[in-house]
Amino acid sequence: MAARLLTPIVLLAGLTVGVxxxxxxxxxxxxxxxFVFGQEANVNSLDQMTSSTISTRNVAMNIFxxxxxxxxxxxxxxxxxxxxxxSPDHLTYAFKLREGIKFHNGKPLTSADVxxxxxxxxxxxxxxxxxxxxDHWDAPDPQSFVVHMxxxxxxxxxxxxxxxxxxxxxxxxxxxxxxxxxxxxxxxxWELVEFVPGSFVKLKxxxxxxxxxxxxxxxxxxxxxxxxxxxxxxxxxxxPGARVAGLKTGELSAVEDVPTKAIADLKSDKNITLLPxxxxxxxxxxxxxxxxxxxxxxxxxxxxxxxxxxxxxDAASDGNYKLNVxxxxxxxxxxxxxxxxxxxxxxxxxxxxxxxxxxxxGETVVLLTNQDYAPMYNSALVMQQQLxxxxxxxxxxxxxxxxxxxMALKPDTGWNFFYTGWGxxxxxxxxxxxxxxxxxxxxxxxxxxxxxxDLVADWNDMNAKPTAEARQEAFARTQKLVxxxxxxxxxxxxxxxQATRANVQGFKPFRIPRMSNVWFSN
Amino acid sequence: MTRLxxxxxxxxxxxxxxxxxxxxxxxxxxxxxxxxxxxxLSATPEQIAAIRADLGLDQPWPVQLWRWYAGLLHGDLGRxxxxxxxxxEATFLRLPVTLALSAYALVITLLFGLIAGIIAALxxxxxxxxxxxxxxxLGISVPSFWLGLLMILLxxxxxxxxxxxxxxxxxxxxxxxxxxxxxxxxxxxxxxxGLLARITRSTMLEVLxxxxxxxxxxKGLPRHLVIFKHALTNALIPITTVIGITVSLLISAxxxxxxLFSIPGIGQLxxxxxxxxxxxxxxxxxLIVTALLxxxxxxxxxxYALLDPxxxxxxx
Numbered sequence: 001m002a003a004r005l006l007t008p009i010v011l012l013a014g015l016t017v018g019v020x021x022x023x024x025x026x027x028x029x030x031x032x033x034x035f036v037f038g039q040e041a042n043v044n045s046l047d048q049m050t051s052s053t054i055s056t057r058n059v060a061m062n063i064f065x066x067x068x069x070x071x072x073x074x075x076x077x078x079x080x081x082x083x084x085x086x087s088p089d090h091l092t093y094a095f096k097l098r099e100g101i102k103f104h105n106g107k108p109l110t111s112a113d114v115x116x117x118x119x120x121x122x123x124x125x126x127x128x129x130x131x132x133x134x135d136h137w138d139a140p141d142p143q144s145f146v147v148h149m150x151x152x153x154x155x156x157x158x159x160x161x162x163x164x165x166x167x168x169x170x171x172x173x174x175x176x177x178x179x180x181x182x183x184x185x186x187x188x189x190w191e192l193v194e195f196v197p198g199s200f201v202k203l204k205x206x207x208x209x210x211x212x213x214x215x216x217x218x219x220x221x222x223x224x225x226x227x228x229x230x231x232x233x234x235x236x237x238x239x240p241g242a243r244v245a246g247l248k249t250g251e252l253s254a255v256e257d258v259p260t261k262a263i264a265d266l267k268s269d270k271n272i273t274l275l276p277x278x279x280x281x282x283x284x285x286x287x288x289x290x291x292x293x294x295x296x297x298x299x300x301x302x303x304x305x306x307x308x309x310x311x312x313x314d315a316a317s318d319g320n321y322k323l324n325v326x327x328x329x330x331x332x333x334x335x336x337x338x339x340x341x342x343x344x345x346x347x348x349x350x351x352x353x354x355x356x357x358x359x360x361x362g363e364t365v366v367l368l369t370n371q372d373y374a375p376m377y378n379s380a381l382v383m384q385q386q387l388x389x390x391x392x393x394x395x396x397x398x399x400x401x402x403x404x405x406x407m408a409l410k411p412d413t414g415w416n417f418f419y420t421g422w423g424x425x426x427x428x429x430x431x432x433x434x435x436x437x438x439x440x441x442x443x444x445x446x447x448x449x450x451x452x453x454d455l456v457a458d459w460n461d462m463n464a465k466p467t468a469e470a471r472q473e474a475f476a477r478t479q480k481l482v483x484x485x486x487x488x489x490x491x492x493x494x495x496x497x498q499a500t501r502a503n504v505q506g507f508k509p510f511r512i513p514r515m516s517n518v519w520f521s522n
Numbered sequence: 523m524t525r526l527x528x529x530x531x532x533x534x535x536x537x538x539x540x541x542x543x544x545x546x547x548x549x550x551x552x553x554x555x556x557x558x559x560x561x562x563l564s565a566t567p568e569q570i571a572a573i574r575a576d577l578g579l580d581q582p583w584p585v586q587l588w589r590w591y592a593g594l595l596h597g598d599l600g601r602x603x604x605x606x607x608x609x610x611e612a613t614f615l616r617l618p619v620t621l622a623l624s625a626y627a628l629v630i631t632l633l634f635g636l637i638a639g640i641i642a643a644l645x646x647x648x649x650x651x652x653x654x655x656x657x658x659x660l661g662i663s664v665p666s667f668w669l670g671l672l673m674i675l676l677x678x679x680x681x682x683x684x685x686x687x688x689x690x691x692x693x694x695x696x697x698x699x700x701x702x703x704x705x706x707x708x709x710x711x712x713x714x715x716g717l718l719a720r721i722t723r724s725t726m727l728e729v730l731x732x733x734x735x736x737x738x739x740x741k742g743l744p745r746h747l748v749i750f751k752h753a754l755t756n757a758l759i760p761i762t763t764v765i766g767i768t769v770s771l772l773i774s775a776x777x778x779x780x781x782l783f784s785i786p787g788i789g790q791l792x793x794x795x796x797x798x799x800x801x802x803x804x805x806x807x808x809l810i811v812t813a814l815l816x817x818x819x820x821x822x823x824x825x826y827a828l829l830d831p832x833x834x835x836x837x838x
Contacts, residue, residue, distance in 0.1 A: 044604040180606030199786035406554035440566040
C-alpha cells in the first residue's frame, strides 16, 4: 500500500487539488478604499472554534486560516500546510507548514501553534468529535505537525478541512482561552481593528500576509489571497429594508440576503450588481419517527405522497427556489437523485390509500415551527393545509427558534414534524448532511429507540469504505433509504441573493463573503 | 427631603430582588437553554450534556441561583455566554448608546408634546387645537417602525441628508452623533410626544378652569404670568409623573428603533440575549436596567416633591 502525498500538484482519489498554474498570481488591480458589507445577522463572538453560526464564520474566516480548507467546489485543499503525507496504514498524517507565515501580532507560525490550536479545539471546539479517532499529535520540528490516529478513518481529511466549525490556527499563548473569548489573532489577509458586538466589525489589510503561492487565485476559503481594500467593515444591518436602502445610497458597498421583493427595483439600478448564490439552503421537515402517528411508515408515506413541493417552496422562499431531490445540491459532484420516485408526488389518491393503510384515527399531528425564520414558518403553514386536505388533523406549534431546537432534540416533547433548513452541511458534502439523520445525532430518533439496521449499515459504509466511489455509493443508498422510509422530507433549495455596488469588482458569492481579491474599480 | 430619598432607596432593594428572582425563574421556565443554541442542530446528546456541564446548567436551580447571588455580592454579574464578555462590561458598553438616544428622544418629546399641548389648551376648539391634536393622534397611531422606514427612504435614500443607519458616539463626533441619531430619536419620540401633548392639553384645561386662575386674571395679572407661573407650574405636577414613565417607555421601546437603524443599544443586546437564552446576560443586564429605571423614578419623585410642597410635608 503506497503512502499518499498531498501537495498542491498531486491529484488524489477523492481529493482533487488545484494544479498550480504557471500564470502570474493575482495582483490587485486597484489597492485602497474602505469596503462596507451589510451583514444580516449579529456577530456574537469571533471565536470560530466555539461558534457554528454563519455570521461568525463570515468575519472570522477572513481573519483566521486552517491547515486545510475547501476550494471553490468544496474539495479539500491545503491552506497553511505546504504538504500532507498520509501513511500507507492510514494512521498518520504528516503536515509540513508553509514557510514565512506570521500571525497578526508579528509572531512566526510554527507547529507548536498548530498543536496548541488542536489542543484547544479538542477541549472546547464544537465539533471536537472529529478528533475522536485521533490518538495524539506531535510537532517534531517547527515546520512539521503529525497527527496519529487510533484507527484508520477514510473521512478524516474531509472532516479536517470542513469549514463548519474549523480548527483555526492561533498563537500558542491563547491555548487556554475559555470558550467565546479567543482573541482574533490569525494569519489571514485581514486583521481585526475593532469589534463592537451588535454594531460592526472592522478589519484592515494585514501587511505581513504571506499568500499561498501554490495557487494563482482565491479558491473557496483558500488559494492565493490578496487584500485589496484598506479596510473592511462588516456592519450589522438586520432589517432587510435598511440593507437595501444602505446599498442604494452607497453607504454599503455590498449586502447579503437581498429580500426577494426588492430584487426588481435593484435590477433596474445601474449602480448595483445583483449576485444570486444558487443552492444556499435546503428547506426540510423532519418527522418524529418515535411518536404516533409519525412512527408509522405508512402514515409518513401518506404525508410524503400528499406534498406539493412547488407550493411549499414558493411560499417559503417568495418564489426564489429550485426543486431539488435529496440532500446535495445539483452542482455538486456528490449529488444524486436516488429516491427521486418519492419526491414531489402531490398524489391525493395515493396519500389517502397510505393513510387508510396506516390506520390513522384522526390523531392530532403537531407541526413544530418558528417565526424567527419565515421560510420555516411558511413551509409549515402550507404543509398544514396540504395535510388537512387529505384528512389529517394537522396543527401548528409555533415557538421561537431556540425553543424549537430544544424540543426537536428531544423526541418526547409532543411534536410530529420539525421544520428547519440546512445550508452549510449540504455544501460540505454527504457526510456532514447525513450525520443529522444517523446515530449519534440527537435528531436520529428511531421507533422505540431501536436502530434501523439498514440505515446504520449504510451510514457506516459512508464513513468507513476506503474509496470515495464506494462512499458515494453508500451515500446514494442512504439517501434512497431515508426518502423511502420518510426519515426526512426535503422540500427544495433556496437561492440567496447578494448585491454589490457596481464599482465593486471580484466579489463572488460563496459560503462566506470573501473580502480577498475584491477591489474597487474607481 | 433626605428622608424621602432614603425611603425611596430602601424601597428599591426589594424591587431589585424581585426583578432578579422573576428574571431568573422566567428564563429557566422558557423552553430551550443555551446549550442547544450553542451546540446547534448537529449536536449529539453527549455534546449538549457537555456544554450544559461547562455552563453549570446541570446544577439544580437553587444552586445556580445561589452562585449568581454570590457573584452579585462581589459585584460580579457573570459573563455573557455568547459574547464571552463580562455582563457588566457588555451592558455598560451599550447602555450609554440607549441613554443618549432616549435623552434625545425625550427632548423631542418634551419640546413637541408640551408646546403642542399648551397651545392646544390655550386655543381650545380652534383650528390650532384641532391641528395639534390631529398631529398628536398621528404620532400615537403611526408605528415607529414604519415611520422609521419612511424617514430612511425620504431623508437617506432620496435626499441624502442623513445616513440610513449606524451609530457614532457623541464623544467621538457630536455632529456625527446628531446625524445618526436624529431619525431614530424622532421615530422613538413620536408616540410619546403625541401622548404627552394630549395629557398636557387636558391637564392645562383643567387648571385653567380653576378658581385661582380666574382670580389671577381678575387681579389683572399679565397673561404670560397667569399661564406660565400659575397655570403651567400646577399643570406640571401630573405631567412630571408622566415624563418619568415616558423615560422608562423610551428605553424599553428603543429595541425596535435600534434594530431598524442598526444601533448597538441595550434593547438590541437584551433581545438577542433572550433569543439566545444567554442567562447571565439577561439576568445581569435586566438588573442594571431596572436599577437605572428605579433611579429615574426616584429623580421624578424628587422633582415631584420640589414642585409640590405637599409631597415633602406628607413624607416628612
